[in-house]
Amino acid sequence: MKFLVCISNVPDTTTKITFTPDNKEFNKAGVQFVINPWDEYALTRAIELKEAQGSGTVTVLNVGEADTEPNIRKALAIGADDAIRVNAAPKDAYFVAQQIAHYAKEGGYDVILMGKESIDYNGFQVHGMVGELLGIPTVAPAMKLDMNGNTATLEREIEGGKEIVEVNAPFVASCQQPMCEPRIPNMRGIMTARTKPLKVVDAVGEGAATEVAEYQLPPKKQGVKLIPAEQAGELIKLLRNEAKVI
Amino acid sequence: MSVLVVVECDKGEVKKSSLEVASYGAQVAQMLGTTATAVAVGEASEANLATLGEQGITKVLFDAEPRLKDFVNGAYTKLIAAATEQEQAKVIVLANSNIGAAVGSRLAIRLKASLATNVVELPKANGSSFTVKRGAFSGKAFADVVLSGERKIIAVKKNSIEALHNAGQTAQVQAFSASLSDADFADAPKQVVMQDQAGGILLPEADKVVSGGRGMKGPENWHLIEDLAKALGAATACSKPVSDVDWRPHHEHVGQTGITVSPNLYIACGISGAIQHLAGVNSSKVIVVINKDPEAPFFKAADYGIVGDVFDVLPKLTQAVKELG
Numbered sequence: 001m002k003f004l005v006c007i008s009n010v011p012d013t014t015t016k017i018t019f020t021p022d023n024k025e026f027n028k029a030g031v032q033f034v035i036n037p038w039d040e041y042a043l044t045r046a047i048e049l050k051e052a053q054g055s056g057t058v059t060v061l062n063v064g065e066a067d068t069e070p071n072i073r074k075a076l077a078i079g080a081d082d083a084i085r086v087n088a089a090p091k092d093a094y095f096v097a098q099q100i101a102h103y104a105k106e107g108g109y110d111v112i113l114m115g116k117e118s119i120d121y122n123g124f125q126v127h128g129m130v131g132e133l134l135g136i137p138t139v140a141p142a143m144k145l146d147m148n149g150n151t152a153t154l155e156r157e158i159e160g161g162k163e164i165v166e167v168n169a170p171f172v173a174s175c176q177q178p179m180c181e182p183r184i185p186n187m188r189g190i191m192t193a194r195t196k197p198l199k200v201v202d203a204v205g206e207g208a209a210t211e212v213a214e215y216q217l218p219p220k221k222q223g224v225k226l227i228p229a230e231q232a233g234e235l236i237k238l239l240r241n242e243a244k245v246i
Numbered sequence: 247m248s249v250l251v252v253v254e255c256d257k258g259e260v261k262k263s264s265l266e267v268a269s270y271g272a273q274v275a276q277m278l279g280t281t282a283t284a285v286a287v288g289e290a291s292e293a294n295l296a297t298l299g300e301q302g303i304t305k306v307l308f309d310a311e312p313r314l315k316d317f318v319n320g321a322y323t324k325l326i327a328a329a330t331e332q333e334q335a336k337v338i339v340l341a342n343s344n345i346g347a348a349v350g351s352r353l354a355i356r357l358k359a360s361l362a363t364n365v366v367e368l369p370k371a372n373g374s375s376f377t378v379k380r381g382a383f384s385g386k387a388f389a390d391v392v393l394s395g396e397r398k399i400i401a402v403k404k405n406s407i408e409a410l411h412n413a414g415q416t417a418q419v420q421a422f423s424a425s426l427s428d429a430d431f432a433d434a435p436k437q438v439v440m441q442d443q444a445g446g447i448l449l450p451e452a453d454k455v456v457s458g459g460r461g462m463k464g465p466e467n468w469h470l471i472e473d474l475a476k477a478l479g480a481a482t483a484c485s486k487p488v489s490d491v492d493w494r495p496h497h498e499h500v501g502q503t504g505i506t507v508s509p510n511l512y513i514a515c516g517i518s519g520a521i522q523h524l525a526g527v528n529s530s531k532v533i534v535v536i537n538k539d540p541e542a543p544f545f546k547a548a549d550y551g552i553v554g555d556v557f558d559v560l561p562k563l564t565q566a567v568k569e570l571g
């Protein structure tokens with residue numbers, strides 16, 4: 001089977017968020033970028049399924065500029081076979097989805113795996129859009145994915161529970177824990193990743209459907225009001241009379 | 247032209263988050279000088295749908311097809327697209343839930359609409375420009391996003407909009423059929439498994455949450471969390487390491503890689519306040535932190551705090567809540 005895993009390049013989870021002076025863009029200066037944590041579930045599960053089937057390929061795809069290549073190489077080191085980078089800044093979910101749909105169709109992939117959401121944009125959008133553009137089902141967010149021939153059994157998380165869903169390839173799934181234990185690169189992986197093919201292609205399709213006018217940081221908290229442990233009950237009175245939340 | 251609101255129902259009742267969505271849609275309709283129509287998905291009852299008048303909804307479309315009781319992305323998308331065409335809707339509002347957001351992204355393509363998820367405020371409409379505020383960077387920032395498409399889809403984050411309650415108003419419930427075929431049910435679930443929620447309160451919908459971390463020492467101590475939650479009518483949650491070692495189930499884990507919650511009250515017990523944990527809770531209205539370490543980073547994000555031992559403090563809090571009556 002041919003697996004396509006879409007990875008986005010995001011600021012490390014501990015990054016202090018700041019913006020450019022016009023507040024229109026995230027300030028990348030000095031920031032460490034990582035593979036979106038959710039996408040690591042997609043990548044590892046694709047590799048596991050390929051190994052279980054004993055044949056097939058795992059291709060990673062990223063829509064991004066040249067600075068994302070270290071993380072694409074990392075995905076190759078973890079075990080993907082080859083990579084595609086669509087050479088463009090990811091303008092919005094619609095723009096990214098068009099690229100993925102186009103190259104997924106061109107490559108004839110059977111299973112397209114993504115993360116639940118990108119931790120920078122928090123869109124939860126690209127997987128649904130790609131499914132719709134290709135006219136195939138999207139199962140999002142999936143906590144479990146097993147394949148039997150052409151048929152996949154997935155657990156889809158819904159508020160308060162889960163649905164067991166069966167779909168036939170081709171399909172899109174967006175992955176989250178506890179699907180698998182994400183792998184980290186080993187020495188051999190890092191060595192072989194250098195020579196694995198990484199194809200750079202041009203963006204296609206229309207522009208974006210949305211535009212960020214301005215980013216803002218949340219208002220600063222007033223500071224914590226401490227209540228002595230011996231008078232813990234006082235807290236409950238404050239929550240009722242002052243904060244008015246109980 | 248109208249505003250179309252998608253309401254999710256469960257066991258014959260509109261979910262709380264969908265009451266917020268309906269109120270959001272009604273206010274957008276008012277801004278645009280039109281009315282708000284709802285389309286119901288899930289296990290709905292006509293009598294309950296009529297009460298959406300209290301949230302400002304004029305009319306509710308209801309397809310009684312029994313297979314719509316469970317979430318099916320294909321069928322829900324087709325149903326809502328058909329309702330959009332019938333109502334000539336320009337703005338579609340849904341919940342930023344696993345259901346609403348999943349359907350929203352398919353609809354955005356099908357209806358050639360601009361989509362914003364995770365929206366936290368009413369839009370600013372000014373002439374032809376239409377801007378919404380949405381959460382980004384896992385709660386660490388907000389973005390004002392311009393929706394330039396002729397049609398706009400907005401997925402509203404839970405607990406960010408106050409639900410309206412205009413007592414006595416009723417909505418008119420109309421039968422609606424999207425002529426769904428078997429092909430639309432390709433992703434229909436074979437089985438639906440609902441978890442037992444502590445005290446019957448769904449964590450993503452809860453307006454109060456009591457949460458425990460590694461400082462609770464072990465699963466045998468969780469009755470302290472549960473007792474306080476029960477007294478408050480709150481849901482229970484935990485930090486990632488707690489669910490990683492199976493002290494608590496995975497679906498209770500909040501944070502960057504877990505559930506994001508935005509309740510009115512979040513009480514963190516024995517949780518250090520790592521940035522990945524804060525990412526899932528920092529949009530809570532009031533945060534209370536109980537930790538024996540005065541240097542715990544969580545205190546910086548808290549509104550109220552007690553420096554103390556959870557085993558001593560929690561029973562006192564539960565007692566105090568009971569005494570409130």
Ligand SMILES: Cc1cc2nc3c(=O)[nH]c(=O)nc-3n(C[C@H](O)[C@H](O)[C@H](O)COP(=O)(O)OP(=O)(O)OC[C@H]3O[C@@H](n4cnc5c(N)ncnc54)[C@H](O)[C@@H]3O)c2cc1C
Pocket residue numbers: 013037458459460461462484485486487488499500501502503504515516517518519520521522523526536537538539542554555556557
């Ligand atoms: C990529 C990534 C994603 C992550 N995602 C998440 C996530 O989604 N959610 C999440 O929670 N974490 C996440 N983490 C883990 C996170 O970094 C922290 O390790 C975790 O939140 C710590 O959990 P904790 O506060 O329960 O435990 P600890 O950090 O061990 O803190 C325990 C706290 O309890 C206090 N304490 C101990 N005993 C008592 C007592 N008797 N009374 C009162 N206080 C006491 C201590 O002072 C301490 O502050 C992630 C990490 C990474 C790298």
Ligand SMILES: Nc1ncnc2c1ncn2[C@@H]1O[C@H](COP(=O)(O)O)[C@@H](O)[C@H]1O
Pocket residue numbers: 006007008009036038039061062063064090093096113114115116117118119121122123124125126127
């Ligand atoms: N620039 C990108 N390149 C490749 N895949 C992406 C990109 N952005 C998002 N994705 C994929 O889409 C998923 C959902 O992203 P989002 O809709 O932005 O939350 C991510 O987890 C990735 O798998």
